Amino acid sequence: xxxxxxxxxxxxxxxxxxxxxxxxxxxxxxxxxxxxxxxxxxxxxxxxxxxxxxxxxxxxxxxxxxxxxxxxxxxxxxxxxxxxxxxxxxxxxxxxxxxxxxxxxxxxxxxxxxx
Amino acid sequence: xxxxxxxxxxxxxxxxxxxxxxxxxxxxxxxxxxxxxxxxxxxxxxxxxxxxxxxxxxxxxxxxxxxxxxxxxxxxxxxxxxxxxxxxxxxxxxxxxxxxxxxxxxxxxxxx
Numbered sequence: 731x732x733x734x735x736x737x738x739x740x741x742x743x744x745x746x747x748x749x750x751x752x753x754x755x756x757x758x759x760x761x762x763x764x765x766x767x768x769x770x771x772x773x774x775x776x777x778x779x780x781x782x783x784x785x786x787x788x789x790x791x792x793x794x795x796x797x798x799x800x801x802x803x804x805x806x807x808x809x810x811x812x813x814x815x816x817x818x819x820x821x822x823x824x825x826x827x828x829x830x831x832x833x834x835x836x837x838x839x840x841x842x843x844x845x
Numbered sequence: 846x847x848x849x850x851x852x853x854x855x856x857x858x859x860x861x862x863x864x865x866x867x868x869x870x871x872x873x874x875x876x877x878x879x880x881x882x883x884x885x886x887x888x889x890x891x892x893x894x895x896x897x898x899x900x901x902x903x904x905x906x907x908x909x910x911x912x913x914x915x916x917x918x919x920x921x922x923x924x925x926x927x928x929x930x931x932x933x934x935x936x937x938x939x940x941x942x943x944x945x946x947x948x949x950x951x952x953x954x955x956x957x
Contacts, residue, residue: 734887736887771949772933772947772948772949772950773888773933773947775944775945778944788944818885820887820888827876827893827895828875828876828893828895828896831875831876831893831895831937832876832937832945833876833878833890833893834878834890834935834945835890836880836887836888836889836890837887838886838887839885839886839887841885
């Protein structure tokens with residue numbers, strides 16, 4: 731049963747704490763992504779990784795960190811430097827398709843709430 | 846940042862009606878993707894388009910890749926209550942990269 735899993739579904743954080751969101755995929759996809767979604771808004775790219783041991787900042791990387799030690803896993807750490815971390819976090823992975831295109835598939839998301 | 850204009854922002858329709866939404870950009874895209882998101886869930890891929898002029902169907906859904914490569918539309922025929930959700934378009938500009946640009950979504954409400 732292939733897919734993308736994110737855990738936990740809900741996560742509560744106290745101010746000043748770092749928290750790590752898990753993302754695992756068994757689709758054998760090379761590229762993985764983290765997005766943030768705020769109420770009533772679209773998706774904003776935090777970080778992405780096109781290959782193991784390499785990753786790039788997206789549009790809103792400040793206050794976040796990632797690692798890509800394994801192809802299947804791309805954890806996201808929300809650090810205390812992120813001033814407004816309450817949001818819905820989505821992980822995605824992609825596979826080449828079409829003429830140089832990529833098709834991205836999303837996980838079920840993690841909702842982070844700061845107490 | 847966002848470079849796709851998605852419209853309409855929201856739609857309220859009666860069950861059985863057809864729906865049309867679109868995305869436009871000033872930039873050329875080489876891939877267009879359409880997703881549906883339900884509350885508290887991740888977006889689910891509906892249709893992927895890879896060639897200018899391509900018209901693809903998935904059940905009651907039909908999407909087209911504009912011939913200018915700067916737009917795409919999604920049609921839903923004979924809407925049903927479970928069509929409710931937010932529909933996002935996404936485009937990929939750079940064939941050598943994998944970043945997507947997303948529209949801000951169309952919120953669809955279907956009244957039984």
